[in-house]
Amino acid sequence: MKQIRIGTRGSKLALWQAYYVQDRLQAHGMESEIVIIDTKGDQILDRSLSKIGSKGVFTEELEVKLGNGDIDLAVHSAKDMQSSLDEAFELIAFTPREKTNDVLLSSNKALSLESGVPFVIGTSSTRRIATLKSLYPHIKTVDMRGNLQTRIKKMQDGQCDALLLAYAGVHRMEYDDQIAQVLSLDTFTPAVGQGTIAIECAVALEKERKTKIKEALNDPATETCLKTERAFLKKLEGGCSIPVFGLATLSGNQIHFRAGIINLSGRKSIRIERQGPMDAPEALGLAMAEELLEAGAEAILKEIKGQL
Numbered sequence: 001m002k003q004i005r006i007g008t009r010g011s012k013l014a015l016w017q018a019y020y021v022q023d024r025l026q027a028h029g030m031e032s033e034i035v036i037i038d039t040k041g042d043q044i045l046d047r048s049l050s051k052i053g054s055k056g057v058f059t060e061e062l063e064v065k066l067g068n069g070d071i072d073l074a075v076h077s078a079k080d081m082q083s084s085l086d087e088a089f090e091l092i093a094f095t096p097r098e099k100t101n102d103v104l105l106s107s108n109k110a111l112s113l114e115s116g117v118p119f120v121i122g123t124s125s126t127r128r129i130a131t132l133k134s135l136y137p138h139i140k141t142v143d144m145r146g147n148l149q150t151r152i153k154k155m156q157d158g159q160c161d162a163l164l165l166a167y168a169g170v171h172r173m174e175y176d177d178q179i180a181q182v183l184s185l186d187t188f189t190p191a192v193g194q195g196t197i198a199i200e201c202a203v204a205l206e207k208e209r210k211t212k213i214k215e216a217l218n219d220p221a222t223e224t225c226l227k228t229e230r231a232f233l234k235k236l237e238g239g240c241s242i243p244v245f246g247l248a249t250l251s252g253n254q255i256h257f258r259a260g261i262i263n264l265s266g267r268k269s270i271r272i273e274r275q276g277p278m279d280a281p282e283a284l285g286l287a288m289a290e291e292l293l294e295a296g297a298e299a300i301l302k303e304i305k306g307q308l
């Protein structure tokens, strides 16, 4: 088979993901080449994602190259993928998921959210900021974007005392020794897709190639969870800038799904937990979204869209 061309963003975390994909393909007898592609999300660093307009900021340029056949697959953090893709593209695989928790990262390992001692956290995530406001009002936040290495540098320069990040990225970039706290999945329920890598292809990609790529990379359990979460997100029309969260896990042949929404001040939040059969992930995700919308998420979403 002709070499597979892997498209990726150029950040260290993106490249880690691309090399991981390359290794898996190699293990399945497929040679590949990595093609680095710059995206709007990498270029605009002085504005928060919620202000750029989250849709496709990390994906648009990759999709252009998928569309014209310059690359065969695009590697993404599943969390960065908008919930609705253009009809010419599809997600064909999700890699085995890393631990999905958020972590508190600091050079001062004694820091703790529960201690009651005030400190400053650098984060631009609306979900994390709202959750902090709600549960830990003594914590201040400052806006912080850029790749992991840039943020850690800013922390070391004194712009904040700690960062609030996904464990997956921290672990992949080998900053485990700076983890002060691993946060609970019930309080800091992660964003949809956190911790897994999504593989995007053009629908038009040759069938045999697609099948082989999927065989090499897809983890069926993760795929089921991601289908649940993404169906949920799609119904809520939440891009990555909306403080919506959702985590599906499997137990036996059931999907356990906890999900919710929090308003920007952190004063209103709605959480739901439900189970559903493993063979109908989208139905569970959709039902949860509908239940949440009826329980008040509709009003919260409207309020948030007026504020961002």
Ligand SMILES: NCc1[nH]cc(CCC(=O)O)c1CC(=O)O
Pocket (backbone or CB within 6 Å): 077, 078, 079, 080, 164, 165, 166, 167, 168, 169, 193, 194, 195, 196, 197
């Ligand atoms: N929002 C950016 C982003 N997209 C994916 C990850 C981390 C790795 C992952 O969850 O796949 C991060 C950084 C973070 O939230 O800490």
